[in-house]
Amino acid sequence: MTAIDTAIRAAAADIELIGVTKAYDAKTVVIPQLDVALRPGEFTVVLGPSGCGKSTLLQMIAGLERVSGGKILIGGREVQNLEPKHRGCAMVFQNYALYPHMTVAENMAYSLKVAGVSKAERAERVATVAKMLGLADFLARKPGQLSGGQRQRVAIGRAIIREPGVLLFDEPLSNLDAQLRHDMRVELADLHRRIGATSVFVTHDQVEAMTLADRILILNKGHIEQFDTPKAIYHHPASIFVAKFIGSPPMNILAVTGDGSALRLADGQVVANFAGKGSFQLGIRPEDITVKAGGPIKAQIRYREDLGSHEILEADIAGQPLRIATPFGAEIDPTSTLSLSFSQARLHLFDNGTSRAISNAFDQTKSAPASVKEYQ
Ligand SMILES: Nc1ncnc2c1ncn2[C@@H]1O[C@H](COP(=O)(O)OP(=O)(O)O)[C@@H](O)[C@H]1O
Ligand SMILES: [Mg+2]
Known part of the structure; x- marks a missing residue:
């Protein structure tokens, strides 16, 4: 670790929300009930659609919004009533x-000045943070003389200069263009490694969530749908909501019926071996479907989208839409019926009523490898 790395290093705090509720009025219940614990130094990304309560949650942690009920603990200290x-x-x-009328240096040092930190120490910390963020040459400029990416770096510098135990980000990259978003993502990940503050980063962008998070908290109408590592969220989505929110294009969800030995589509086609009976929703990602001669599952191709590195096929299967990701240049006759195989190890099964994942749904079936093989 260099001198710069150790100069700005937070004492990371854990964050605990216990029975937190938020209602703006009787009709606007944004967070019905939330219980969650974030570890010290952890990078949590709160991911969810617009209006699901992400900013509200962050502002309650920061103290910019009051909780309607429950407790917030930061570093073991109850803070919900603190400024x-x-x-x-x-x-x-x-x-x-x-602040548009202040220079970059003044913007970054402002909170230290308010806190009564000496001029000499302010200058030293500004220099350190500016070096960390590549802003050393811009300290005398006003925000109006900076690019969007540089401005966002100043905003980050202003936040980290006080060495907070908790860093909160509300969609900080949304105003940047695609290339800059990518670069800033890499910078933020690196910065987090160096500073070590407990970070909560709110976004509706699944790529930011997948690439930045230690754990992703998926929020839907103020409820936690799932809180887990990016890998677990991708490979073991806990609900149809999560399954469709992560992955591009999203996971296919097909209505199927179990007859005691197999799962069938509405047209009678068998898509998997399965010991149970009843109606279910079957999930399969576009990349877990293979187009191949002799594949046992049939679908009608509707549309072919060439993305250069690969293609997305839009198909119809038993009256339901199906997306398939295939390697570029696959020989597919656009007028023909597609022969497909579904990767059996990558199927997901969801309850028809609750939309929650049924874990280990195929375990019983997997104990009969000979028959499973038939559908691969
Ligand atoms: N000050 C407010 N008064 C009333 N309703 C609000 C207020 N702020 C946010 N809301 C409502 O709370 C819900 C969640 O908002 P918000 O937390 O900003 O969502 P997100 O950040 O996930 O897009 C939305 O339905 C929004 O309209
Ligand atoms: Mg918001």
Whole structure:
């Protein structure tokens, strides 16, 4: 670790939300009940569609919104009734919120000045943070003389300069173009490794969530759908909501019926061996379907989208849409019936009523490898 690495290093705090609720009024219940614990130094990404309560959640941690009920603990200390400045959190917003009349150096040092930190120490910390963020040459500029990416770096610098135990980010990359978003993502991941603050990063962008998070908290209408590592969320989605929210194109969800030995589509086609009976929703990702001669599952091709590195086939199977990702240049006759195989180890089964995943649904079937093989 270099001197710079150790100069700005937070004492990371754990965050615990216990029975937290939020209602703006009787009709607007944004968070019905939330219980979650974030580990010290962990990078949590809160992911969910617009309006699901992500900003509200972050602002309650920061103290910019009051909780309607429940407790928030930061580093074991109850903070829900404390002023924002006493919570040890710093926040980075989507719109930067820099002071336009102040220079980069003044913007970054402002909170230290308010806190009564000496001029000499302010200058030293500004220099350290500016070096970390590649802003050393821009300290005398005003925000209006900076690019979007540089402004966002100043906003990040302003947050980390106080060495907060908790860093909160509300869609900080949304205003940047695609290339810059990517670069800033890499920078943020690197910065997190060096600073080590407990970080909560809100976004509706699944790529940001997958690449930045230690754990992703998927929020749907103020409920936690799943809270787990990116890998677990991708490979073992806990609900149809999660399955469809992560992955591009999203997972296919097909209505199937179990007859005691197999899962069948509405047209009678067998898609998997399965010991249970009843109606289910079957999930399969586009990349887990293979087009191959003699494949046992048939679908009608509708449309072919060439993405250069691979193709997406839009098909129809038993009256339901099906997307298939195939390697570029596959020989497919666009007028023909597709012969497919579904990767049996990568099927997901969901309850028809609750939409929750049925774990180990295929375990019983897997004990009969000979018959499973038939559908691969
Ligand atoms: N100050 C407010 N007064 C009333 N309703 C609000 C207020 N702020 C947010 N909401 C509502 O709370 C819900 C969640 O908002 P928000 O937390 O901003 O969602 P997200 O950040 O996930 O897009 C939305 O339905 C929004 O309209
Ligand atoms: Mg928001």
